[in-house]
Amino acid sequence: xxxxxxxxxxxxxxxxxxxxxxxxxxxxxxxxxxxxxxxxxxxxxxxxxxxxxxxxxxxxxxxxxxxxxxxxxxxxxxxxxxxxxxxxxxxxxxxxxxxxxxxxxxxxxxxxxxxxxxxxxxxxxxxxxxxxxxxxxxxxxxxxxxxxxxxx
Amino acid sequence: xxxxxxxxxxxxxxxxxxxxxxxxxxxxxxxxxxxxxxxxxxxxxxxxxxxxxxxxxxxxxxxxxxxxxxxxxxxxxxxxxxxxxxxxxxxxxxxxxxxxxxxxxxxxxxxxxxxxxxxxxxxxxxxxxxxxxxxxxxxxxxxxxxxxxxxxxxx
Numbered sequence: 001x002x003x004x005x006x007x008x009x010x011x012x013x014x015x016x017x018x019x020x021x022x023x024x025x026x027x028x029x030x031x032x033x034x035x036x037x038x039x040x041x042x043x044x045x046x047x048x049x050x051x052x053x054x055x056x057x058x059x060x061x062x063x064x065x066x067x068x069x070x071x072x073x074x075x076x077x078x079x080x081x082x083x084x085x086x087x088x089x090x091x092x093x094x095x096x097x098x099x100x101x102x103x104x105x106x107x108x109x110x111x112x113x114x115x116x117x118x119x120x121x122x123x124x125x126x127x128x129x130x131x132x133x134x135x136x137x138x139x140x141x142x143x144x145x146x147x148x149x150x151x152x
Numbered sequence: 153x154x155x156x157x158x159x160x161x162x163x164x165x166x167x168x169x170x171x172x173x174x175x176x177x178x179x180x181x182x183x184x185x186x187x188x189x190x191x192x193x194x195x196x197x198x199x200x201x202x203x204x205x206x207x208x209x210x211x212x213x214x215x216x217x218x219x220x221x222x223x224x225x226x227x228x229x230x231x232x233x234x235x236x237x238x239x240x241x242x243x244x245x246x247x248x249x250x251x252x253x254x255x256x257x258x259x260x261x262x263x264x265x266x267x268x269x270x271x272x273x274x275x276x277x278x279x280x281x282x283x284x285x286x287x288x289x290x291x292x293x294x295x296x297x298x299x300x301x302x303x304x305x306x307x
Contacts, residue, residue, distance in 0.1 A: 004160070004163045004164040008170065012174060015175025016175075018179065029190065030189045030192070038200055041230075044229070081268075085212075089214065090259045090273070092260060141226060
């Protein structure tokens with residue numbers, strides 16, 4: 001009788017250890033996955049709060065729309081991840097130059113730097129004379145909007 | 153004496169079998185719980201990493217044209233999303249818009265991969281909107297953004 005109880009208990013104990021071996025790594029993985037995602041979300045929210053852009057000028061110059069935007073926040077932005085809307089239509093600037101360094105190769109747009117985005121009217125469904133407003137949106141969704149000045 | 157040994161052997165085998173069955177049943181439950189926990193954590197992580205903003209200009213005339221509402225959505229989250237009408241839930245003025253009346257297109261990109269920072273154009277077919285204020289709410293992977301605009305304000 002004693003050996004039967006001992007053997008049964010031993011089988012259950014081994015089973016409990018096996019179950020713990022399955023469930024503990026699973027719980028740790030799940031916890032780690034959610035914690036990492038929460039951390040990333042917190043970082044993203046912080047970046048969003050610290051980001052701000054301001055359009056200094058949007059005018060038509062020599063058949064091109066030039067939009068001068070300053071990074072007034074404290075985060076580094078990417079020009080390739082910045083979106084531009086003209087009359088609510090998405091356009092891709094043909095050129096973007098950081099005015100402080102006169103650099104049109106870089107993708108980085110650092111705090112306090114001003115970039116000039118050049119928009120070719122051929123990329124837009126409406127003519128240049130119809131251009132009324134411009135909106136610039138950063139990679140975190142922060143935006144600024146202004147009216148276009150100057151005649152086509 | 154032999155009878156006692158045989159009865160002990162039977163009790164021994166029975167106890168092993170019962171213990172094994174209990175462990176087997178419990179192990180199956182634990183395994184199912186583990187799979188469910190993994191699925192739930194994956195979903196939760198995806199939801200936390202998904203974010204987008206409606207970047208359309210509400211002051212623009214181009215929001216509502218030809219009985220269609222056109223919105224531009226920017227992926228501001230940490231993960232690439234699938235541009236699929238069935239994954240994007242649209243509620244216009246409090247009413248759900250079925251996916252067959254919604255069209256999506258990732259701008260400046262082929263295919264339906266809506267990568268981070270990419271802009272998605274969502275066109276919502278309507279039965280015609282009255283002049284006045286309107287509201288659209290868009291929900292993707294539990295991330296939500298709403299957009300309000302006016303129709304016929306300055307006509």
